[in-house]
Amino acid sequence: MVLYTIALIVHAIICIVLVLVILAQTSKGGLDANLGGAAMNVFGGSGASALLKKWTQILAVLFAASCIMMAFLVKNARPGANLTDVQQRQSQIDDTKAPAEPAAPVQIPVEPVQGE
Numbered sequence: 001m002v003l004y005t006i007a008l009i010v011h012a013i014i015c016i017v018l019v020l021v022i023l024a025q026t027s028k029g030g031l032d033a034n035l036g037g038a039a040m041n042v043f044g045g046s047g048a049s050a051l052l053k054k055w056t057q058i059l060a061v062l063f064a065a066s067c068i069m070m071a072f073l074v075k076n077a078r079p080g081a082n083l084t085d086v087q088q089r090q091s092q093i094d095d096t097k098a099p100a101e102p103a104a105p106v107q108i109p110v111e112p113v114q115g116e
Helices: 002-024 036-043 046-072 085-092
Strands: none
Touching: 002 046
């Protein structure tokens, strides 16, 4: 349970940083344009683009890896949760309950409109 909590916190941090790095890239005005071109001042003319692109790729791989790790850890998040519990709950469902029959369509009599 502790490992799952730590992985969840790391995953959330990766998500937030990935969003910020994507928004900092210069493409039709992003966070960089809203901050007055701070990335251009810090990284130089073309350095921001290449550096942010590389960090986007790195964070995307980390995001995918953390998603896969979370998928494997989520099954152990609740103690005692396994396939036999699911099968036991499914066997308790009453199979005799059938969905309700659809209602018959209502027919409304149409009276002819008297012409002019």
